[in-house]
Amino acid sequence: MLDAHLPHSAVIDRRVQESPGIFSLRLQYVDTNVQDVFEFQPGQFNMLSLFGVGEVPISIVSDPDDSHFFDHTIRVAGRVTEALSRLQPGDRVGIRGPFGRGWPMAQAEGQDVVVVTGGLGCAPLVSVIRYLLRRRDRFGDIHILQGVKNEDDLIWRRQYELWSREQGVNVQLAADMPGKEWPWQQGLVTELINTLDLNLEKTISMLCGPELMMLAAIAQLRDLKLDDQRIWLSMERNMQCGFGQCGHCQVGPKFVCKDGPVFCYSEVADFLGAKGF
Amino acid sequence: MPTQHIAPRRPGFMERERLQDLLDALRLLGYRTLGPVVDEDTIQWREVDAIDALPAGVQARQGAGEYRLEVQPDDRLFAWNHGPQAIKPLLFSAEERLWRERLMVDGQIEIKQTLPEVEPTAIFGVRACDLAALALQDRHFLSPQHPDPHYKIRREALFLIGIDCAFSAATCFCTSTGDGPSLGEGFDIGMAELDNGYLFWGGSAKGSEIIDRLSLKPATEAQLNNMIQGTDRAAAQQHRFLPGETELKQLYEKLNHEHWDEIGERCLSCGNCTAVCPTCFCYSTGYQRTLDGRSAEMKRQWDSCFSPTHSSMGHFMVRGETTLRYRQWLTHKLAGWQEQFGRSGCVGCGRCITWCPVGIDLTQAVAALLDGGLADA
Ligand SMILES: Cc1cc2nc3c(=O)[nH]c(=O)nc-3n(C[C@H](O)[C@H](O)[C@H](O)COP(=O)(O)OP(=O)(O)OC[C@H]3O[C@@H](n4cnc5c(N)ncnc54)[C@H](O)[C@@H]3O)c2cc1C
Ligand code: SF4
Numbered sequence: 130m131l132d133a134h135l136p137h138s139a140v141i142d143r144r145v146q147e148s149p150g151i152f153s154l155r156l157q158y159v160d161t162n163v164q165d166v167f168e169f170q171p172g173q174f175n176m177l178s179l180f181g182v183g184e185v186p187i188s189i190v191s192d193p194d195d196s197h198f199f200d201h202t203i204r205v206a207g208r209v210t211e212a213l214s215r216l217q218p219g220d221r222v223g224i225r226g227p228f229g230r231g232w233p234m235a236q237a238e239g240q241d242v243v244v245v246t247g248g249l250g251c252a253p254l255v256s257v258i259r260y261l262l263r264r265r266d267r268f269g270d271i272h273i274l275q276g277v278k279n280e281d282d283l284i285w286r287r288q289y290e291l292w293s294r295e296q297g298v299n300v301q302l303a304a305d306m307p308g309k310e311w312p313w314q315q316g317l318v319t320e321l322i323n324t325l326d327l328n329l330e331k332t333i334s335m336l337c338g339p340e341l342m343m344l345a346a347i348a349q350l351r352d353l354k355l356d357d358q359r360i361w362l363s364m365e366r367n368m369q370c371g372f373g374q375c376g377h378c379q380v381g382p383k384f385v386c387k388d389g390p391v392f393c394y395s396e397v398a399d400f401l402g403a404k405g406f
Numbered sequence: 407m408p409t410q411h412i413a414p415r416r417p418g419f420m421e422r423e424r425l426q427d428l429l430d431a432l433r434l435l436g437y438r439t440l441g442p443v444v445d446e447d448t449i450q451w452r453e454v455d456a457i458d459a460l461p462a463g464v465q466a467r468q469g470a471g472e473y474r475l476e477v478q479p480d481d482r483l484f485a486w487n488h489g490p491q492a493i494k495p496l497l498f499s500a501e502e503r504l505w506r507e508r509l510m511v512d513g514q515i516e517i518k519q520t521l522p523e524v525e526p527t528a529i530f531g532v533r534a535c536d537l538a539a540l541a542l543q544d545r546h547f548l549s550p551q552h553p554d555p556h557y558k559i560r561r562e563a564l565f566l567i568g569i570d571c572a573f574s575a576a577t578c579f580c581t582s583t584g585d586g587p588s589l590g591e592g593f594d595i596g597m598a599e600l601d602n603g604y605l606f607w608g609g610s611a612k613g614s615e616i617i618d619r620l621s622l623k624p625a626t627e628a629q630l631n632n633m634i635q636g637t638d639r640a641a642a643q644q645h646r647f648l649p650g651e652t653e654l655k656q657l658y659e660k661l662n663h664e665h666w667d668e669i670g671e672r673c674l675s676c677g678n679c680t681a682v683c684p685t686c687f688c689y690s691t692g693y694q695r696t697l698d699g700r701s702a703e704m705k706r707q708w709d710s711c712f713s714p715t716h717s718s719m720g721h722f723m724v725r726g727e728t729t730l731r732y733r734q735w736l737t738h739k740l741a742g743w744q745e746q747f748g749r750s751g752c753v754g755c756g757r758c759i760t761w762c763p764v765g766i767d768l769t770q771a772v773a774a775l776l777d778g779g780l781a782d783a
């Protein structure tokens with residue numbers, strides 16, 4: 130019987146240090162049969178385990194069409210991510226997944242896409258941006274709004290600059306505390322939303338980052354009269370199993386791991402921002 | 407999988423002295439037989455090979471934060487109303503190994519599923535509420551997408567002899583949740599304890615076959631009446647209740663009710679309620695390494711939404727305060743479950759009331775939260 134608890138061994142093919150506390154791993158399943166059937170959607174995640182140390186949920190950031198490898202971008206947050214950061218090419222991790230529901234990419238076809246992120250660059254949305262850019266003709270305008278605290282927090286800075294040069298791509302960055310070299314805006318990412326001229330019938334928005342930021346962004350988008358069905362967000366909660374069994378990730382009646390982590394705003398509106406959920 | 411129900415009851419009668427025959431029949435078929443036994447001053451599931459081990463005349467007096475066994479001059483063996491655990495621990499183990507991995511000399515890592523070894527197990531005297539809880543746990547652990555192999559193996563080895571309740575404990579309220587006191591479904595053999603013997607009927611093909619082999623006389627009218635008297639008495643003894651599921655859903659509209667704080671001040675956040683609750687399914691996982699560092703095991707352990715780490719996000723806890731944890735427990739159990747499983751997660755067994763060290767009673771909490779009127783049950 131297939132056992133969703135059971136990881137498969139994967140080997141690190143490449144490791145990239147993205148910023149002092151953030152690194153990316155390119156992985157491949159040791160068993161080619163497992164790699165061959167591994168399919169995912171942007172926004173889904175894997176459970177990564179490190180021998181004898183622990184297991185953590187991490188989004189998949191590579192493109193679903195890359196069938197030979199899959200990538201994770203990880204921020205050192207504590208015990209397990211710290212240990213993962215010391216791994217080198219050739220080292221092994223355990224992988225279970227993919228789990229959860231990803232971004233509504235089918236619904237986004239033909240739409241303008243507003244991508245809003247806060248905090249330290251949000252892995253689940255980087256995969257969306259890359260996905261959109263690789264299939265440019267299938268989507269309308271792309272607005273990338275990213276807020277950071279300090280300008281140093283912005284990883285993939287070069288990426289943002291490259292993205293901004295693409296046709297129909299509008300990149301807006303805001304830093305709470307920008308330095309002298311900051312070419313973008315000062316302030317909060319939510320202030321950037323007001324500058325948008327949205328086509329309400331043809332826009333979908335995707336949010337990721339701290340929940341307070343997302344709440345503020347949702348409030349702005351709703352002020353602009355964007356329909357709740359067009360507002361999507363990715364959530365994080367403590368996760369032990371990843372497939373709706375251990376109970377840890379519950380937010381009200383939702384299991385973030387299997388009903389999400391990507392939710393339509395209307396699905397979680399009652400609980401988002403409510404203390405204790 | 408879960409046993410099929412063959413309705414309706416067409417019971418046969420067995421004298422009390424012959425009960426051993428059924429036990430023997432099951433053991434002959436290769437079953438390990440578990441039954442209720444008095445152990446550590448409570449009723450516990452233990453291996454039983456002779457009916458003398460069953461708790462003759464024992465009743466369990468239960469109240470909020472109270473459990474006391476009393477012996478009556480009576481030769482009934484099932485007059486007690488349940489011990490601290492339903493069937494949950496026999497299927498969803500309090501601690502178990504999920505898999506093991508080994509570091510090989512060539513740097514490869516070998517990962518192996520570890521499954522429990524099980525024996526066919528028959529359980530004597532399972533209550534209607536326990537069976538209702540089992541059906542819920544089945545839905546959870548045997549979901550079509552991700553059936554749990556550990557649970558499944560144990561579940562498939564189980565043979566269940568259910569029993570109607572002829573008495574209720576003061577903490578029971580299964581009539582209001584619709585889960586008892588008479589057996590519904592989900593058992594292989596159904597049984598009722600009469601004043602002077604037992605009625606038995608098949609609940610599954612396997613169970614019917616065994617009953618047929620015992621060549622019991624069809625129950626008389628008087629015996630059937632005696633059976634109904636029993637469940638009627640049990641129902642009449644219940645005075646606690648929960649409102650209907652539509653009302654329970656409204657708990658989500660009472661998130662800021664001050665009563666949560668009142669309970670939060672009493673609650674010790676000990677997790678007894680979730681440990682004894684036959685439907686709670688939360689667990690956490692963690693590695694255990696061998697001393698030589700060359701192999702490691704992934705274990706899962708019961709967890710509780712009352713434990714501090716349940717909602718940990720590293721730098722903060724979603725539910726740092728006891729009030730929020732109690733609110734999680736009650737709203738999940740009674741409202742969240744409805745969206746997740748199509749019914750409330752409470753089967754009215756009353757264990758969380760009995761085993762709460764400070765006697766918090768969920769039926770009272772619900773009454774207070776849903777605005778009085780129901781409070782003085
Ligand atoms: C669906 C999902 C996708 C994620 N994707 C990514 C990603 O692509 N890149 C990335 O860097 N991080 C991601 N995270 C966050 C990542 O899982 C945590 O940073 C990680 O669990 C921290 O573990 P630790 O042992 O290093 O930290 P510790 O602080 O030591 O962890 C302590 C406990 O808190 C839990 N915890 C801490 N932070 C989080 C968190 N943010 N979310 C859930 N549980 C947490 C841990 O599981 C652990 O139980 C994701 C989380 C979720 C739920
Ligand atoms: S919530 Fe309490 S009464 Fe209801 S099933 Fe669980 S332990 Fe029994």
Ligand code: SF4
Pocket residue numbers: 376379680685686687688709710711712734735736738739
């Ligand atoms: S969240 Fe709490 S009430 Fe719900 S299943 Fe887990 S331990 Fe039980």
Ligand code: FES
Pocket residue numbers: 367368369370371372373374375376377378379384385386387
């Ligand atoms: S992570 Fe276990 S239920 Fe969601």
